Amino acid sequence: xxxxxxxxxxxxxxxxxxxxxxxxxxxxxxxxxxxxxxxxxxxxxxxxxxxxxxxxxxxxxxxxxxxxxxxxxxxxxxxxxxxxxxxxxxxxxxxxxxxxxxxxxxxxxxxxxxxxxxxxxxxxxxxxxxxxxxxxxxxxxxxxxxxxxxxxxxxxxxxxxxxxxxxxxxxxxxxxxxxxxxxxxxxxxxxxxxxxxxxxxxxxxxxxxxxxxxxxxxxxxxxxxxxxxxxxxxxxxxxxxxxxxxxxxxxxxxxxxxxxxxxxxxxxxxxxxxxxxxxx
Amino acid sequence: xxxxxxxxxxxxxxxxxxxxxxxxxxxxxxxxxxxxxxxxxxxxxxxxxxxxxxxxxxxxxxxxxxxxxxxxxxxxxxxxxxxxxxxxxxxxxxxxxxxxxxxxxxxxxxxxxxxxxxxxxxxxxxxxxxxxxxxxxxxxxxxxxxxxxxxxxxxxxxxxxxxxxxxxxxxxxxxxxxxxxxxxxxxxxxxxxxxxxxxxxxxxxxxxxxxxxxxxxxxxxxxxxxxxxxxxxxxxxxxxxxxxxxxxxxxxxxxxxxxxxxxxxxxxxxxxxxxxxxxx
Numbered sequence: 001x002x003x004x005x006x007x008x009x010x011x012x013x014x015x016x017x018x019x020x021x022x023x024x025x026x027x028x029x030x031x032x033x034x035x036x037x038x039x040x041x042x043x044x045x046x047x048x049x050x051x052x053x054x055x056x057x058x059x060x061x062x063x064x065x066x067x068x069x070x071x072x073x074x075x076x077x078x079x080x081x082x083x084x085x086x087x088x089x090x091x092x093x094x095x096x097x098x099x100x101x102x103x104x105x106x107x108x109x110x111x112x113x114x115x116x117x118x119x120x121x122x123x124x125x126x127x128x129x130x131x132x133x134x135x136x137x138x139x140x141x142x143x144x145x146x147x148x149x150x151x152x153x154x155x156x157x158x159x160x161x162x163x164x165x166x167x168x169x170x171x172x173x174x175x176x177x178x179x180x181x182x183x184x185x186x187x188x189x190x191x192x193x194x195x196x197x198x199x200x201x202x203x204x205x206x207x208x209x210x211x212x213x214x215x216x217x218x219x220x221x222x223x224x225x226x227x228x229x230x231x232x233x234x235x236x237x238x239x240x241x242x243x244x245x246x247x248x249x250x251x252x253x254x255x256x257x258x259x260x261x262x263x264x265x266x267x268x269x270x271x272x273x274x275x276x277x278x279x280x
Numbered sequence: 281x282x283x284x285x286x287x288x289x290x291x292x293x294x295x296x297x298x299x300x301x302x303x304x305x306x307x308x309x310x311x312x313x314x315x316x317x318x319x320x321x322x323x324x325x326x327x328x329x330x331x332x333x334x335x336x337x338x339x340x341x342x343x344x345x346x347x348x349x350x351x352x353x354x355x356x357x358x359x360x361x362x363x364x365x366x367x368x369x370x371x372x373x374x375x376x377x378x379x380x381x382x383x384x385x386x387x388x389x390x391x392x393x394x395x396x397x398x399x400x401x402x403x404x405x406x407x408x409x410x411x412x413x414x415x416x417x418x419x420x421x422x423x424x425x426x427x428x429x430x431x432x433x434x435x436x437x438x439x440x441x442x443x444x445x446x447x448x449x450x451x452x453x454x455x456x457x458x459x460x461x462x463x464x465x466x467x468x469x470x471x472x473x474x475x476x477x478x479x480x481x482x483x484x485x486x487x488x489x490x491x492x493x494x495x496x497x498x499x500x501x502x503x504x505x506x507x508x509x510x511x512x513x514x515x516x517x518x519x520x521x522x523x524x525x526x527x528x529x530x531x532x533x534x535x536x537x538x539x540x541x542x543x544x545x546x547x548x549x550x551x552x553x554x555x556x557x558x559x560x
Binding site: 181186203229248262276 | 421466478482489492522549558
């Protein structure tokens with residue numbers, strides 16, 4: 001039986017892990033990689049993430065499935081070049097923002113596209129960060145799915161399900177607003193926390209005291225600036241709204257401490273505790 | 281050989297875990313517990329955290345070593361009652377703030393006291409949260425150690441070392457400033473993050489998208505309000521300073537996004553990345 005060709009554009013944590021996970025799920029696939037970083041291409045081959053490296057985008061365009069696991073601005077740029085695809089070809093982008101991507105896909109290939117956001121990742125990046133379990137038991141948000149062709153919808157659902165993901169459907173604009181609160185603003189907060197400590201004169205003595213709480217909260221401050229600059233740009237308005245909501249809560253806390261309103265502070269902390277009734 | 285009596289005042293996560301860890305390290309100890317919560321006393325007995333429950337503080341005062349693993353305001357209150365201790369008796373408090381505690385210990389029992397802050401914990405609390413590995417490979421900060429008796433200094437160092445802790449020495453005031461940055465302010469941030477999401481109408485749809493980053497950052501928002509209200513009160517000035525430093529970083533981030541200063545934002549994110557060069 002002829003193997004299905006899967007093109008992976010962007011051989012970092014997300015793309016590399018996806019190839020590993022799909023490879024584990026079935027032996028019916030053959031993987032072709034593309035990355036503008038030649039060292040990453042070499043590494044991806046050596047790590048067995050992909051079978052071959054494409055010579056150019058034209059070769060990728062002949063794949064049955066194409067995953068775009070690159071920064072969100074690059075997804076928009078490359079989708080302008082994905083002309084003349086076979087009607088059965090399925091392009092799935094894994095960007096962390098969705099509205100601008102969903103809108104920018106050229107009309108003639110819009111049915112080929114499925115815009116997806118897997119709610120997973122680590123602060124690590126590059127091919128060596130890839131691992132087969134990154135997607136298992138995690139949520140993938142499929143956005144504006146009615147704009148994708150029937151074949152593409154079914155294939156995307158079946159691929160994500162085969163690697164153990166839970167499917168959630170959402171309008172791209174709603175996704176971006178939610179993602180700002182659950183992911184993008186928390187990144188801004190983690191970067192701020194790291195920088196607040198780094199600005200202190202005694203930073204090394206301070207960091208020597210770091211326990212698990214601080215390590216957890218500053219972990220995503222290790223994330224790739226190039227990737228997150230793009231996300232912040234594409235989701236600017238929602239991000240600013242989420243930062244504002246966060247700031248008003250922290251301001252409340254600050255005021256209660258300043259004014260020694262301990263009972264109110266205790267109640268506010270209890271309210272925060274209740275998040276965990278809805279978070280598993 | 282007569283066993284050493286160790287009194288544990290406060291049978292929650294910290295006290296319970298300490299008893300388990302010391303028990304694993306040696307069979308030379310006998311553990312006597314005290315907690316104003318009778319259900320916790322019962323649970324601590326059933327879980328084998330302690331061997332007996334003391335009938336009152338007088339019984340605890342006859343122990344060889346007394347650990348105070350209770351909220352920081354309670355440490356101050358109870359230390360006023362610890363009069364007439366044997367000169368060899370060693371009292372070790374595990375509070376998260378140190379300056380007010382160190383100052384408030386009555387002069388006649390000051391040599392009996394060692395003020396310590398183990399930089400560990402989880403968001404869980406109560407006797408059932410106790411586990412023997414909580415302290416292993418973690419840092420314990422010993423504050424104002426020159427105010428403790430020679431016997432007490434040696435004993436505290438040996439007990440913490442025996443359960444796998446790394447010793448760090450610090451002035452209590454310096455500790456409080458550092459702890460505000462590395463622990464207390466991050467708690468205020470995590471509570472704020474949780475509440476910012478909980479205030480949203482779509483909070484359940486938002487939380488459904490939570491990945492590892494958000495879960496890590498909101499984990500300590502599950503911490504005990506009663507414990508943290510005390511810490512915020514005792515370390516008010518340092519906490520406010522640390523919140524202020526954090527706020528100015530977040531404000532910078534907000535301004536750069538508003539003004540679309542993407543290059544500067546990228547650089548600021550890179551600076552945050554560098555935290556991880558000094559954090560293991």
